[in-house]
Amino acid sequence: MSDTRPKVQPYTASTKDFGSGKASPRDFLERCLAKVDAREDDVLAFAATNFSAARAAADASSARWRDGCPLSPIDGMPVGVKDVIETADMPTGMGSPLYDGWCPGYDSASVHALREAGAVIVGKTVTTEFAASEPGPTRNPWDVARTPGGSSSGSAAGVAAGFFSAALGTQVIGSILRPSSYCGVIGYKPTFGSINRGGSHDYMSQSSQGVIAASLEDCWHCAWEISQRCGGDPGYGGIEGPSALPKSPGPKSVIVLETSGWAEATEEAKDNFQAVVEDLRRAGICIVTRKDNSDVDAAEVAVLDAMPVSRLINAWESRWPLNTYRDHDASKLSKAMLDRSYEAEAMSLDDYRKAIARRAEIRTKYAGLSAHGDCCITLAASAAAPEGLRSTGSALFAVTSSVLGAPSLSLPVMQESKLPLGLQVIGFDNRDAAAFAAAHAILSHMDAARAIRA
Amino acid sequence: MSDTRPKVQPYTASTKDFGSGKASPRDFLERCLAKVDAREDDVLAFAATNFSAARAAADASSARWRDGCPLSPIDGMPVGVKDVIETADMPTGMGSPLYDGWCPGYDSASVHALREAGAVIVGKTVTTEFAASEPGPTRNPWDVARTPGGSSSGSAAGVAAGFFSAALGTQVIGSILRPSSYCGVIGYKPTFGSINRGGSHDYMSQSSQGVIAASLEDCWHCAWEISQRCGGDPGYGGIEGPSALPKSPGPKSVIVLETSGWAEATEEAKDNFQAVVEDLRRAGICIVTRKDNSDVDAAEVAVLDAMPVSRLINAWESRWPLNTYRDHDASKLSKAMLDRSYEAEAMSLDDYRKAIARRAEIRTKYAGLSAHGDCCITLAASAAAPEGLRSTGSALFAVTSSVLGAPSLSLPVMQESKLPLGLQVIGFDNRDAAAFAAAHAILSHMDAARAIRA
Numbered sequence: 001m002s003d004t005r006p007k008v009q010p011y012t013a014s015t016k017d018f019g020s021g022k023a024s025p026r027d028f029l030e031r032c033l034a035k036v037d038a039r040e041d042d043v044l045a046f047a048a049t050n051f052s053a054a055r056a057a058a059d060a061s062s063a064r065w066r067d068g069c070p071l072s073p074i075d076g077m078p079v080g081v082k083d084v085i086e087t088a089d090m091p092t093g094m095g096s097p098l099y100d101g102w103c104p105g106y107d108s109a110s111v112h113a114l115r116e117a118g119a120v121i122v123g124k125t126v127t128t129e130f131a132a133s134e135p136g137p138t139r140n141p142w143d144v145a146r147t148p149g150g151s152s153s154g155s156a157a158g159v160a161a162g163f164f165s166a167a168l169g170t171q172v173i174g175s176i177l178r179p180s181s182y183c184g185v186i187g188y189k190p191t192f193g194s195i196n197r198g199g200s201h202d203y204m205s206q207s208s209q210g211v212i213a214a215s216l217e218d219c220w221h222c223a224w225e226i227s228q229r230c231g232g233d234p235g236y237g238g239i240e241g242p243s244a245l246p247k248s249p250g251p252k253s254v255i256v257l258e259t260s261g262w263a264e265a266t267e268e269a270k271d272n273f274q275a276v277v278e279d280l281r282r283a284g285i286c287i288v289t290r291k292d293n294s295d296v297d298a299a300e301v302a303v304l305d306a307m308p309v310s311r312l313i314n315a316w317e318s319r320w321p322l323n324t325y326r327d328h329d330a331s332k333l334s335k336a337m338l339d340r341s342y343e344a345e346a347m348s349l350d351d352y353r354k355a356i357a358r359r360a361e362i363r364t365k366y367a368g369l370s371a372h373g374d375c376c377i378t379l380a381a382s383a384a385a386p387e388g389l390r391s392t393g394s395a396l397f398a399v400t401s402s403v404l405g406a407p408s409l410s411l412p413v414m415q416e417s418k419l420p421l422g423l424q425v426i427g428f429d430n431r432d433a434a435a436f437a438a439a440h441a442i443l444s445h446m447d448a449a450r451a452i453r454a
Numbered sequence: 455m456s457d458t459r460p461k462v463q464p465y466t467a468s469t470k471d472f473g474s475g476k477a478s479p480r481d482f483l484e485r486c487l488a489k490v491d492a493r494e495d496d497v498l499a500f501a502a503t504n505f506s507a508a509r510a511a512a513d514a515s516s517a518r519w520r521d522g523c524p525l526s527p528i529d530g531m532p533v534g535v536k537d538v539i540e541t542a543d544m545p546t547g548m549g550s551p552l553y554d555g556w557c558p559g560y561d562s563a564s565v566h567a568l569r570e571a572g573a574v575i576v577g578k579t580v581t582t583e584f585a586a587s588e589p590g591p592t593r594n595p596w597d598v599a600r601t602p603g604g605s606s607s608g609s610a611a612g613v614a615a616g617f618f619s620a621a622l623g624t625q626v627i628g629s630i631l632r633p634s635s636y637c638g639v640i641g642y643k644p645t646f647g648s649i650n651r652g653g654s655h656d657y658m659s660q661s662s663q664g665v666i667a668a669s670l671e672d673c674w675h676c677a678w679e680i681s682q683r684c685g686g687d688p689g690y691g692g693i694e695g696p697s698a699l700p701k702s703p704g705p706k707s708v709i710v711l712e713t714s715g716w717a718e719a720t721e722e723a724k725d726n727f728q729a730v731v732e733d734l735r736r737a738g739i740c741i742v743t744r745k746d747n748s749d750v751d752a753a754e755v756a757v758l759d760a761m762p763v764s765r766l767i768n769a770w771e772s773r774w775p776l777n778t779y780r781d782h783d784a785s786k787l788s789k790a791m792l793d794r795s796y797e798a799e800a801m802s803l804d805d806y807r808k809a810i811a812r813r814a815e816i817r818t819k820y821a822g823l824s825a826h827g828d829c830c831i832t833l834a835a836s837a838a839a840p841e842g843l844r845s846t847g848s849a850l851f852a853v854t855s856s857v858l859g860a861p862s863l864s865l866p867v868m869q870e871s872k873l874p875l876g877l878q879v880i881g882f883d884n885r886d887a888a889a890f891a892a893a894h895a896i897l898s899h900m901d902a903a904r905a906i907r908a
Contacts (some may be wrong), residue, residue: 198774
């Protein structure tokens with residue numbers, strides 16, 4: 001394990017400083033860039049940077065705060081952008097030699113919304129190849145011999161290393177929650193469709209764009225301000241909820257899910273999780289499990305299919321563009337991508353129809369749980385970040401909220417062998433604000449429990 | 455009016471010739487290219503062509519037919535591709551100077567599917583600017599002083615002029631049905647989501663990719679074969695129905711809709727439409743109108759909002775990318791596009807939420823009609839193609855099926871002042887095959903009625 005445990009400076013502390021004039025967005029950016037100077041050679045979070053543009057944006061933001069007219073609560077917030085999301089001023093490489101140096105010339109919907117809100121775009125963050133499984137170079141800031149997780153590798157690692165306060169990520173299987181768990185930061189995958197994916201190369205039917213951040217407050221502000229300016233995907237109403245971080249009502253009942261991940265979770269991870277559950281129970285929250293409730297048991301059985309169903313759906317939905325990439329230059333696709341393209345071509349449209357019908361059944365079973373609890377919790381990953389950089393780790397826990405399309409968060413409240421491990425909070429469709437209120441309450445209870453034990 | 459009434463040679467006639475060896479796909483392509491030679495200077499249907507690639511594809515197809523192993527019923531079919539849809543071997547200009555000569559390097563999902571099925575891609579067809587209202591240069595083959603309609607201008611004009619048997623189009627307001635009506639060809643907008651829009655720049659929540667063709671059979675084959683190979687949009691099951699053109703059951707009951715278009719329809723158009731209704735009644739089909747049925751009346755009232763609701767939805771959904779285009783070079787956007795971008799910025803996310811909620815109400819009212827008839831009919835346009843090239847005409851009739859997301863067809867069965875006028879057939883969600891069966895029956899009844907009168 002690295003000696004340097006990242007000291008993350010949550011942006012929210014600085015917002016007050018911006019308003020009071022104690023510090024400026026430019027000051028804050030320079031502190032971030034100093035961390036980049038100190039650690040980027042080890043962490044390798046960036047695929048591209050544009051620090052001069054970032055400094056100019058921070059200066060403009062500083063002037064707005066000085067004049068008392070910031071554009072939004074995230075005016076001046078340094079943000080990283082996953083490299084499958086298009087930017088006007090930096091290339092978008094998608095972790096693939098096919099797009100090496102590719103400059104679309106325009107901002108994605110979410111990046112444009114960030115700029116409208118005054119956020120400072122620091123750079124593009126490393127993604128696995130096309131946000132799938134082939135890793136990029138990024139290392140985990142907690143231990144550079146370990147994976148940061150994927151596919152939003154650079155976004156999670158960069159937040160953990162303090163390079164920026166928040167970053168855009170995307171998730172179709174586990175690509176926000178898993179790296180957030182491994183890197184000890186907040187990860188948020190909104191309800192499907194809640195952040196406009198225009199100009200983002202994550203087109204699949206479970207894909208969501210989301211936010212990875214140093215604090216829950218940063219995370220909510222960033223996502224909410226984006227959604228207000230570019231909406232959700234066409235046809236979707238964006239993130240529901242107030243502009244301020246939702247803090248109430250906290251959950252009265254929390255449903256504990258095991259999911260298919262339980263079978264591979266380490267004993268330490270399971271013990272850690274059970275300790276969290278006991279803390280919540282002691283805080284007066286009613287805990288509901290499959291043993292107590294037949295609907296929960298039915299949902300547990302249903303979500304056992306999360307990974308195989310998601311893989312089938314993703315394979316068919318990757319048929320294009322992998323077929324046209326392969327036509328262009330098959331030698332520039334990884335073996336994993338080529339294998340997926342062959343898998344896709346072995347499928348028929350009817351196979352796909354069956355898979356999406358099965359997913360709809362799983363979602364129906366899960367939706368029924370809203371009668372029994374305010375949110376669900378489970379692990380965000382089956383263990384802390386594994387050693388090595390050739391695999392981004394298992395997504396068996398994270399895939400559950402992906403297949404459901406439900407809002408979910410990874411909260412950095414546990415440790416395994418002194419490495420971070422996330423608690424996953426899964427909410428219900430379009431009730432992202434309630435999931436954040438539950439997350440806020442859980443974080444508060446955990447802080448209180450730690451204080452009592454300390 | 456032009457002296458040269460286009461003589462369209464339906465591809466389906468040739469398929470038999472391909473199978474029997476009487477003619478080859480290369481022979482058929484050369485006949486199309488001879489028509490291009492003769493009329494393209496007047497019609498201006500193409501934004502780009504690649505005839506050498508088309509000839510090579512036709513030769514490969516000819517060999518497959520000769521060897522008795524065609525890839526599909528559309529193997530060898532010459533097809534045009536609307537220039538908002540990406541192609542690996544030709545630029546994609548989107549009718550905008552911002553994308554002049556832009557080469558994405560890859561095929562869209564639908565174009566790749568066409569190639570897999572053996573279709574021969576002849577060229578890119580002129581679109582209005584970003585498939586909206588600013589016209590391109592294309593002229594109506596029936597009278598080159600008249601608009602071909604838009605936004606799929608070159609696709610409809612090219613089919614009418616015999617340049618290709620079918621063409622890809624897109625519709626968000628009236629962009630398939632209107633030019634099909636004006637050019638006297640078959641236009642088909644599938645149920646929302648039924649043809650994968652990957653690599654096609656028509657991202658809005660009412661946008662559908664569809665097919666314009668010389669015959670109903672060509673149209674169905676082309677759309678169905680595409681959908682089998684690339685599916686629908688992610689999360690959608692593609693076009694339901696058999697591989698062969700659905701011919702039965704024909705409709706027992708047909709609902710007549712007036713829509714908001716009725717108020718601006720010419721007397722000749724209304725008389726023509728009433729004559730069609732009478733022909734269908736004489737053929738034994740039960741005709742249901744708002745006078746007979748309160749559900750039909752309620753749906754008529756609901757669809758009066760089709761255009762204003764669609765415009766609001768499109769404006770918000772155009773906020774991006776118009777904002778990033780404007781940042782890049784506002785001088786390269788038309789006044790209409792700039793106006794839309796300002797309209798979008800005057801809207802809030804809440805305004806948009808209200809608009810999509812209203813659309814959902816309209817859809818619910820319409821869905822109730824399936825209890826009273828097998829399909830609906832109305833005009834596809836309020837008149838024949840108007841004179842002049844500065845406007846693509848009114849879409850008041852065509853917008854109805856767009857706001858509904860329902861499958862719809864324009865059938866070239868009427869004339870006004872010796873110019874074509876389409877009959878619109880609107881089906882019900884995911885019952886595209888039933889809409890085609892109804893269209894087939896209507897075309898048969900109209901032929902029979904004409905024969906009796908002749």
